[in-house]
Amino acid sequence: MTVAADPLARWRARAARRGVAVLAATLVLSCLVLADILTGPSGLSLAEIWQLVLAGPQGPDRAGASILFQIRLPQTAMALIVGACLGLAGLLMQTILANPLASPFTLGFSAAAGFGAALAILFGSALALPVPAHFLTPICAFLATLAATALVWLIGRMKGTQPEILVLAGIAVMFFFQSLLSLLQFMASPEVLQQIVFWLFGSLLKANWTTVQISGAILALCLPFIARDVWALTALRLGEANAESLGLDVAALRRRAFLITAALTAAAVSFTGTIGFVGLIAPHVARSLVGEDHRLALPVAAVMGALILTSASVVGKLLSSGAAIPVGIITAVAGIPMLLAVILRHERG
């Protein structure tokens, strides 16, 4: 192996390699997006899909056009958005809590979303609210996620928002909402229970252009706020004392990032259901690819999140010839070995 004699040359070479890693990840993601659009139970061939794309949404083949433009494309778009949201939220959490196991899933945000959704499914029809049923569930999931965030934050604030306290509060909140969810499941009739369980399997089947637009808009709104703090987040990696001494208001940064995490998680899970492990693993993969400079780690975490979810979607469709296996199940099953790999790698490094 040849090693450049000059450390500065090595530093520059590594910066260049990281740029290549970003491009490579984006390229792989593009291929997966294509694969995701091409796979599905209706077995459209590449040539047929191409014809449908050329003909547009109003093309002569009504059934084909509706499969492509009303089912596959929104599902793929949702996989990208949800994956990006979870990847970003996971990295933000791990950075502000200085904890490699922090993620929207482990801190109870997803459990809260499930509880909110179950609440809506169970009682929604009885309330006769002026909101269509297919919107009430995501709205309740969204609000419950925000409520869980507020709860974690309020508990953490009692001890000066120390990261350890926030993590403990998050775990407590997760168990709290899981128990409430079990209670609702216990109370539900078999049909309603089935609906709840189906919601809890995070699945892209619920996607349509409206949900894509809402989630995408929330993601787009969060991006400038995240971009503003990239250097502050990188500085926080040096430890709280060092970051503070560099003039960083660590408490304010935590508060901002926490709020953004809540919005991203809510945007991701409200329309799809519980999708675990993406928010936990994508940040680890991102850091191992491009290091801790958040200018690169954040976009790569987003790309990795999208990549993991798109692969899960393709795998889910390939494994089952009928209804696709929900991505939430695939990411949970595949996530455990990935998590172990990450932990073992961490031990060695």
Added chain:
Amino acid sequence: MFQITGPALSRGGAAVLSPFAFALSRGEMMGVVGPNGAGKSTLLRAIAGLSAEHVPVTLDGARLGRAAIGHLPQAFSVHSALSVLDCVLLGRRERLGLRVPPDIIAEAEALLAQLGLARIADRPMTALSGGQQQRVLIAQRLFRQPALMLMDEPTSALDLHHQLSALSELRTYARAAGAAVIVALHDLTLAARFCDRILIVAHGGCAQPDSPDKVLTRQTIEPNWTVEPEFLRCRDGAMVIVPHSLGQRHPAAK
């Protein structure tokens, strides 16, 4: 002229220091010395704006903002795989955008070369020794170019050579940039050698800073440190303070 005026300072609910006021001139390096737990770190943190108490700092009558004050905490250990060069760049984090201009990188590289750190510029912080980490963090604070630099025991992990080079770099920075450096030190000989004036923090208060040979005398050292000082002169005439045990327990150890 820097003017620093502070109220009584407390830490964890207990009073640590009585109100204080002192001035520093541009280019000055001031030492802060005192026994363990006297309040040196508390004083530096308060001046840096990191404590609940507000300590106004003015330069030529104008308020000095937090961005113009640099601080290096006493406990510095870093558990991040960021490279040394990235770490130094973070010294100017407020002024960096999504793209770092090449001239800023070149400036950081030059600083690393000047401080003898170029050889490890690409190493992750976690792969450095304690002293190397401390030197990188000193470099980071120098890269920040603050008008007032507060260094809390910046030589605590350094070998003999780097103790001298770090303190002389700090003094050179003060002189060249017209900045002021306040440095907390335990080694009285080093403090006497590098600092223009010395401030003793002990018994809940700060004395007025004065030149080393006025401040570091048997009358101040024996009661505050519970050691008997022996004063020698080294070959360039600088003061060397050798401590001898008084053969009694330190009052704080009771």
